[in-house]
Amino acid sequence: MRIVLTEFARTRLFPRESRRNTIRDITAKQFEAHLNAHPPVAVLDGYAPFCKLHVHRNWTSTRCMAVPITDANRHLLRSDYEARTREELPVLVRWFEGVDAPVAEYLVAILYDRAQLAREGTVIDADWGVVGCLYTMTPEELPMAPITMLRNALGVEEGGSGVPLDRDAYRRSVAFWSTHANWRG
Template sequence: MSIELTDFARRRLFPGDGRRTAIQDITAEQFVERLNAEAPVAVLPGYAPFCRLHVHRNWTSTRCSVIAITDANRHQLRSAYEARTPAELPVLVRWFEGLEPPVANYLVPILYSREQMAKEGTPIAADWGIVGCLYTMEPAEIPMVPITMMRNALGVEEGGSGVPLDREAYTRSVAFWSAHANWR
Protein backbone atom coordinates (compact mmCIF):
# COMPACT_ATOMS: atom_id res chain seq x y z
CA MET A 1 0.00 0.00 0.00
CA SER A 2 1.35 3.43 -0.93
CA ILE A 3 0.41 6.88 0.40
CA GLU A 4 0.80 10.28 -1.28
CA LEU A 5 0.26 13.81 0.03
CA THR A 6 -2.33 15.76 -1.97
CA ASP A 7 -1.72 19.41 -2.81
CA PHE A 8 -4.86 20.28 -0.80
CA ALA A 9 -3.42 18.64 2.33
CA ARG A 10 0.09 20.00 1.73
CA ARG A 11 -1.21 23.58 1.82
CA ARG A 12 -3.05 22.91 5.08
CA LEU A 13 -0.58 20.65 6.92
CA PHE A 14 2.71 22.18 5.71
CA PRO A 15 1.84 25.80 4.78
CA GLY A 16 5.43 27.09 4.95
CA ASP A 17 4.56 30.21 6.92
CA GLY A 18 5.62 28.96 10.38
CA ARG A 19 2.03 28.42 11.49
CA ARG A 20 1.96 26.70 14.89
CA THR A 21 -1.13 24.66 13.91
CA ALA A 22 0.81 22.95 11.10
CA ILE A 23 2.71 19.68 11.51
CA GLN A 24 5.96 20.60 13.25
CA ASP A 25 9.63 19.51 13.02
CA ILE A 26 9.45 17.65 9.69
CA THR A 27 8.97 18.34 6.01
CA ALA A 28 6.04 17.11 3.97
CA GLU A 29 8.38 14.64 2.27
CA GLN A 30 9.62 13.25 5.61
CA PHE A 31 6.03 12.90 6.80
CA VAL A 32 4.97 10.88 3.74
CA GLU A 33 8.15 8.78 3.88
CA ARG A 34 7.45 7.83 7.49
CA LEU A 35 3.79 6.99 6.80
CA ASN A 36 4.87 4.72 3.95
CA ALA A 37 7.60 3.04 6.05
CA GLU A 38 5.85 2.63 9.41
CA ALA A 39 2.77 0.51 10.11
CA PRO A 40 0.03 2.48 11.87
CA VAL A 41 -0.91 1.71 15.48
CA ALA A 42 -4.49 1.31 14.22
CA VAL A 43 -6.52 1.71 11.04
CA LEU A 44 -9.96 3.26 11.57
CA PRO A 45 -12.84 3.27 9.11
CA GLY A 46 -13.65 6.68 7.71
CA TYR A 47 -17.03 8.28 7.06
CA ALA A 48 -17.34 6.51 3.70
CA PRO A 49 -15.91 3.33 2.12
CA PHE A 50 -13.22 5.33 0.25
CA CYS A 51 -11.92 6.92 3.48
CA ARG A 52 -9.72 5.51 6.22
CA LEU A 53 -7.67 6.91 9.07
CA HIS A 54 -4.20 5.66 10.04
CA VAL A 55 -3.28 6.23 13.68
CA HIS A 56 0.43 6.91 14.33
CA ARG A 57 2.18 7.85 17.55
CA ASN A 58 3.24 11.48 17.29
CA TRP A 59 7.00 11.75 16.67
CA THR A 60 6.87 15.57 16.38
CA SER A 61 6.05 18.53 18.63
CA THR A 62 2.69 19.02 16.85
CA ARG A 63 -0.01 20.10 19.28
CA CYS A 64 -3.59 18.80 19.59
CA SER A 65 -6.05 20.07 17.00
CA VAL A 66 -8.85 21.01 19.38
CA ILE A 67 -9.42 22.44 22.84
CA ALA A 68 -12.47 21.97 25.07
CA ILE A 69 -14.53 25.13 25.58
CA THR A 70 -14.81 26.14 29.23
CA ASP A 71 -16.12 29.17 31.10
CA ALA A 72 -12.48 30.15 31.67
CA ASN A 73 -11.56 30.24 27.96
CA ARG A 74 -14.83 31.02 26.18
CA HIS A 75 -13.84 34.70 25.87
CA GLN A 76 -10.91 33.66 23.64
CA LEU A 77 -13.15 32.21 20.90
CA ARG A 78 -13.05 34.03 17.57
CA SER A 79 -15.03 33.53 14.35
CA ALA A 80 -14.98 34.59 10.70
CA TYR A 81 -16.15 33.49 7.27
CA GLU A 82 -13.32 31.69 5.46
CA ALA A 83 -12.76 29.42 2.45
CA ARG A 84 -10.22 26.59 2.45
CA THR A 85 -9.35 27.27 -1.20
CA PRO A 86 -10.09 30.12 -3.63
CA ALA A 87 -12.61 27.88 -5.42
CA GLU A 88 -14.72 27.19 -2.31
CA LEU A 89 -17.40 29.37 -0.78
CA PRO A 90 -16.52 30.90 2.59
CA VAL A 91 -18.19 29.30 5.61
CA LEU A 92 -18.38 30.33 9.26
CA VAL A 93 -15.47 28.97 11.32
CA ARG A 94 -14.40 29.53 14.91
CA TRP A 95 -11.17 29.09 16.79
CA PHE A 96 -9.36 29.96 19.99
CA GLU A 97 -6.68 32.64 20.09
CA GLY A 98 -4.13 32.89 22.88
CA LEU A 99 -4.34 29.26 24.04
CA GLU A 100 -1.75 26.55 23.66
CA PRO A 101 -2.93 22.94 23.69
CA PRO A 102 -0.72 20.05 24.78
CA VAL A 103 1.48 18.15 22.36
CA ALA A 104 -0.65 15.51 20.66
CA ASN A 105 -0.03 11.84 21.42
CA TYR A 106 -1.18 10.77 17.95
CA LEU A 107 -1.14 11.95 14.35
CA VAL A 108 -4.12 10.55 12.43
CA PRO A 109 -3.78 11.06 8.66
CA ILE A 110 -7.11 11.01 6.79
CA LEU A 111 -6.74 9.00 3.57
CA TYR A 112 -8.92 8.83 0.46
CA SER A 113 -8.63 6.07 -2.11
CA ARG A 114 -7.07 6.68 -5.52
CA GLU A 115 -10.50 6.17 -7.09
CA GLN A 116 -12.12 8.85 -4.91
CA MET A 117 -9.27 11.27 -5.55
CA ALA A 118 -9.79 10.84 -9.30
CA LYS A 119 -13.54 11.40 -8.85
CA GLU A 120 -12.76 14.68 -7.07
CA GLY A 121 -10.46 15.78 -9.88
CA THR A 122 -7.17 15.07 -8.09
CA PRO A 123 -5.59 12.01 -9.65
CA ILE A 124 -2.78 10.41 -7.63
CA ALA A 125 -0.28 7.65 -8.40
CA ALA A 126 -0.39 6.10 -4.91
CA ASP A 127 -3.12 3.81 -3.56
CA TRP A 128 -4.16 6.43 -0.99
CA GLY A 129 -4.02 10.23 -0.83
CA ILE A 130 -3.68 12.23 2.37
CA VAL A 131 -6.48 14.82 2.51
CA GLY A 132 -5.98 15.92 6.12
CA CYS A 133 -4.55 14.96 9.49
CA LEU A 134 -5.93 15.04 13.02
CA TYR A 135 -3.67 15.69 16.02
CA THR A 136 -5.17 13.90 19.03
CA MET A 137 -4.53 12.77 22.60
CA GLU A 138 -6.36 9.45 22.08
CA PRO A 139 -5.92 7.01 19.18
CA ALA A 140 -9.33 7.94 17.85
CA GLU A 141 -11.06 10.13 15.31
CA ILE A 142 -12.24 13.64 16.12
CA PRO A 143 -15.75 14.10 14.66
CA MET A 144 -15.82 15.87 11.33
CA VAL A 145 -16.86 19.52 11.63
CA PRO A 146 -20.57 19.95 10.77
CA ILE A 147 -19.88 22.34 7.88
CA THR A 148 -17.51 19.81 6.31
CA MET A 149 -20.29 17.23 6.42
CA MET A 150 -22.58 19.69 4.67
CA ARG A 151 -19.92 20.57 2.09
CA ASN A 152 -19.40 16.86 1.40
CA ALA A 153 -23.14 16.44 0.85
CA LEU A 154 -23.11 19.32 -1.67
CA GLY A 155 -20.74 17.35 -3.89
CA VAL A 156 -17.37 17.71 -5.50
CA GLU A 157 -18.41 20.90 -7.31
CA GLU A 158 -18.46 22.68 -3.93
CA GLY A 159 -15.29 21.10 -2.52
CA GLY A 160 -16.99 18.05 -1.00
CA SER A 161 -16.89 14.33 -1.63
CA GLY A 162 -20.49 13.70 -2.68
CA VAL A 163 -21.35 11.63 0.41
CA PRO A 164 -24.91 12.31 1.60
CA LEU A 165 -25.44 13.81 5.03
CA ASP A 166 -25.79 11.21 7.81
CA ARG A 167 -28.16 12.82 10.32
CA GLU A 168 -26.97 10.73 13.28
CA ALA A 169 -23.29 11.45 12.57
CA TYR A 170 -24.14 15.13 12.08
CA THR A 171 -25.88 15.25 15.47
CA ARG A 172 -22.82 13.67 17.16
CA SER A 173 -20.60 16.18 15.38
CA VAL A 174 -22.69 19.13 16.57
CA ALA A 175 -22.52 17.85 20.16
CA PHE A 176 -18.72 17.56 20.00
CA TRP A 177 -18.08 20.87 18.22
CA SER A 178 -20.50 22.71 20.53
CA ALA A 179 -18.05 21.88 23.33
CA HIS A 180 -14.73 22.16 21.43
CA ALA A 181 -12.95 24.48 19.00
CA ASN A 182 -9.76 24.57 16.99
CA TRP A 183 -7.00 27.02 17.92
CA ARG A 184 -4.65 29.39 16.09
Protein backbone atom coordinates in the same frame (compact mmCIF):
# COMPACT_ATOMS: atom_id res chain seq x y z
CA MET B 1 0.43 0.13 -0.51
CA ARG B 2 1.79 3.59 -1.29
CA ILE B 3 0.57 6.84 0.30
CA VAL B 4 1.15 10.37 -1.03
CA LEU B 5 0.33 13.77 0.39
CA THR B 6 -2.24 15.59 -1.77
CA GLU B 7 -1.66 19.23 -2.62
CA PHE B 8 -4.87 20.09 -0.71
CA ALA B 9 -3.43 18.54 2.46
CA ARG B 10 0.10 19.85 1.86
CA THR B 11 -1.01 23.48 1.88
CA ARG B 12 -3.07 23.01 5.04
CA LEU B 13 -0.70 20.78 7.06
CA PHE B 14 2.57 22.35 5.86
CA PRO B 15 1.82 25.99 4.96
CA ARG B 16 4.55 28.20 3.50
CA GLU B 17 4.68 30.20 6.72
CA SER B 18 4.91 27.78 9.61
CA ARG B 19 2.19 28.08 12.26
CA ARG B 20 2.09 26.64 15.77
CA ASN B 21 -1.15 24.72 15.02
CA THR B 22 0.18 22.70 12.07
CA ILE B 23 2.50 19.68 11.89
CA ARG B 24 5.82 20.58 13.53
CA ASP B 25 9.49 19.57 13.26
CA ILE B 26 9.28 17.78 9.89
CA THR B 27 8.77 18.57 6.23
CA ALA B 28 5.92 17.37 4.05
CA LYS B 29 8.35 14.95 2.38
CA GLN B 30 9.42 13.51 5.76
CA PHE B 31 5.77 13.14 6.81
CA GLU B 32 4.94 11.22 3.64
CA ALA B 33 8.05 9.03 4.03
CA HIS B 34 7.13 8.22 7.65
CA LEU B 35 3.60 7.14 6.67
CA ASN B 36 5.05 4.80 4.05
CA ALA B 37 7.86 3.40 6.24
CA HIS B 38 6.03 2.88 9.55
CA PRO B 39 2.86 0.83 9.92
CA PRO B 40 0.05 2.58 11.76
CA VAL B 41 -0.86 1.48 15.29
CA ALA B 42 -4.45 1.23 14.02
CA VAL B 43 -6.42 1.55 10.79
CA LEU B 44 -9.94 2.89 11.24
CA ASP B 45 -12.80 3.04 8.80
CA GLY B 46 -13.62 6.58 7.75
CA TYR B 47 -17.00 8.14 7.02
CA ALA B 48 -17.26 6.43 3.61
CA PRO B 49 -15.82 3.26 1.98
CA PHE B 50 -13.13 5.29 0.17
CA CYS B 51 -11.82 6.81 3.44
CA LYS B 52 -9.41 5.22 5.94
CA LEU B 53 -7.73 6.68 8.99
CA HIS B 54 -4.15 5.64 9.78
CA VAL B 55 -3.35 6.22 13.45
CA HIS B 56 0.32 6.88 14.26
CA ARG B 57 1.95 7.76 17.56
CA ASN B 58 3.01 11.39 17.33
CA TRP B 59 6.74 11.55 16.51
CA THR B 60 6.73 15.39 16.41
CA SER B 61 5.92 18.26 18.77
CA THR B 62 2.57 18.83 17.01
CA ARG B 63 -0.14 19.98 19.41
CA CYS B 64 -3.74 18.76 19.67
CA MET B 65 -6.03 20.46 17.18
CA ALA B 66 -9.12 20.85 19.41
CA VAL B 67 -9.37 22.49 22.81
CA PRO B 68 -12.33 22.25 25.21
CA ILE B 69 -14.33 25.47 25.59
CA THR B 70 -14.46 26.61 29.21
CA ASP B 71 -15.61 29.73 31.05
CA ALA B 72 -11.93 30.62 31.43
CA ASN B 73 -11.19 30.63 27.68
CA ARG B 74 -14.54 31.38 26.01
CA HIS B 75 -13.55 35.05 25.58
CA LEU B 76 -10.67 33.93 23.31
CA LEU B 77 -13.01 32.46 20.65
CA ARG B 78 -12.95 34.19 17.26
CA SER B 79 -14.98 33.62 14.09
CA ASP B 80 -14.99 34.66 10.44
CA TYR B 81 -16.06 33.48 7.00
CA GLU B 82 -13.27 31.57 5.26
CA ALA B 83 -12.75 29.27 2.28
CA ARG B 84 -10.20 26.44 2.26
CA THR B 85 -9.37 27.06 -1.41
CA ARG B 86 -10.01 29.84 -3.95
CA GLU B 87 -12.71 27.73 -5.59
CA GLU B 88 -14.76 27.09 -2.45
CA LEU B 89 -17.37 29.41 -1.02
CA PRO B 90 -16.50 30.89 2.39
CA VAL B 91 -18.22 29.34 5.41
CA LEU B 92 -18.42 30.45 9.04
CA VAL B 93 -15.57 29.03 11.14
CA ARG B 94 -14.48 29.59 14.73
CA TRP B 95 -11.22 29.14 16.57
CA PHE B 96 -9.30 30.14 19.67
CA GLU B 97 -6.54 32.72 19.69
CA GLY B 98 -4.18 32.90 22.63
CA VAL B 99 -4.43 29.33 23.94
CA ASP B 100 -1.87 26.54 23.97
CA ALA B 101 -3.02 23.00 23.34
CA PRO B 102 -1.09 20.04 24.76
CA VAL B 103 1.23 18.04 22.53
CA ALA B 104 -0.83 15.41 20.73
CA GLU B 105 -0.28 11.73 21.49
CA TYR B 106 -1.42 10.65 17.99
CA LEU B 107 -1.42 11.88 14.41
CA VAL B 108 -4.37 10.41 12.52
CA ALA B 109 -3.81 10.64 8.76
CA ILE B 110 -7.07 10.88 6.77
CA LEU B 111 -6.68 8.94 3.52
CA TYR B 112 -8.86 8.80 0.40
CA ASP B 113 -8.38 6.08 -2.20
CA ARG B 114 -7.12 6.88 -5.69
CA ALA B 115 -10.55 6.45 -7.32
CA GLN B 116 -12.28 8.95 -5.01
CA LEU B 117 -9.51 11.49 -5.45
CA ALA B 118 -9.86 11.16 -9.23
CA ARG B 119 -13.64 11.79 -8.91
CA GLU B 120 -12.74 14.96 -7.02
CA GLY B 121 -10.25 16.04 -9.71
CA THR B 122 -7.00 14.99 -8.00
CA VAL B 123 -4.91 12.40 -9.82
CA ILE B 124 -2.31 10.61 -7.71
CA ASP B 125 0.38 8.06 -8.52
CA ALA B 126 -0.31 6.00 -5.39
CA ASP B 127 -3.00 3.85 -3.79
CA TRP B 128 -4.00 6.42 -1.17
CA GLY B 129 -3.75 10.18 -0.77
CA VAL B 130 -3.63 12.11 2.49
CA VAL B 131 -6.41 14.73 2.55
CA GLY B 132 -5.95 15.79 6.17
CA CYS B 133 -4.59 14.87 9.56
CA LEU B 134 -6.05 14.97 13.05
CA TYR B 135 -3.83 15.71 16.05
CA THR B 136 -5.37 13.98 19.08
CA MET B 137 -4.77 12.64 22.59
CA THR B 138 -6.52 9.34 21.85
CA PRO B 139 -6.07 6.87 18.95
CA GLU B 140 -9.44 7.68 17.43
CA GLU B 141 -11.14 10.04 15.06
CA LEU B 142 -12.43 13.41 16.19
CA PRO B 143 -15.91 14.10 14.81
CA MET B 144 -15.82 15.79 11.43
CA ALA B 145 -16.86 19.44 11.72
CA PRO B 146 -20.56 20.01 10.93
CA ILE B 147 -19.75 22.37 8.06
CA THR B 148 -17.43 19.76 6.50
CA MET B 149 -20.22 17.19 6.66
CA LEU B 150 -22.59 19.64 4.95
CA ARG B 151 -20.00 20.51 2.29
CA ASN B 152 -19.42 16.80 1.60
CA ALA B 153 -23.16 16.31 1.13
CA LEU B 154 -23.27 19.20 -1.37
CA GLY B 155 -20.93 17.30 -3.66
CA VAL B 156 -17.63 17.57 -5.45
CA GLU B 157 -18.62 20.82 -7.18
CA GLU B 158 -18.68 22.57 -3.78
CA GLY B 159 -15.45 21.05 -2.45
CA GLY B 160 -17.08 17.98 -0.89
CA SER B 161 -17.01 14.27 -1.56
CA GLY B 162 -20.63 13.63 -2.51
CA VAL B 163 -21.38 11.49 0.56
CA PRO B 164 -24.95 12.06 1.81
CA LEU B 165 -25.42 13.57 5.24
CA ASP B 166 -25.67 11.07 8.11
CA ARG B 167 -28.02 12.81 10.57
CA ASP B 168 -26.83 10.84 13.61
CA ALA B 169 -23.17 11.52 12.83
CA TYR B 170 -24.06 15.18 12.30
CA ARG B 171 -25.69 15.36 15.74
CA ARG B 172 -22.62 13.74 17.34
CA SER B 173 -20.44 16.28 15.55
CA VAL B 174 -22.52 19.20 16.80
CA ALA B 175 -22.36 17.83 20.36
CA PHE B 176 -18.54 17.67 20.20
CA TRP B 177 -17.90 20.96 18.38
CA SER B 178 -20.35 22.83 20.64
CA THR B 179 -17.91 22.18 23.48
CA HIS B 180 -14.58 22.30 21.58
CA ALA B 181 -12.87 24.60 19.08
CA ASN B 182 -9.72 24.57 16.99
CA TRP B 183 -6.99 27.04 17.85
CA ARG B 184 -4.55 29.10 15.87
CA GLY B 185 -1.08 30.12 16.80
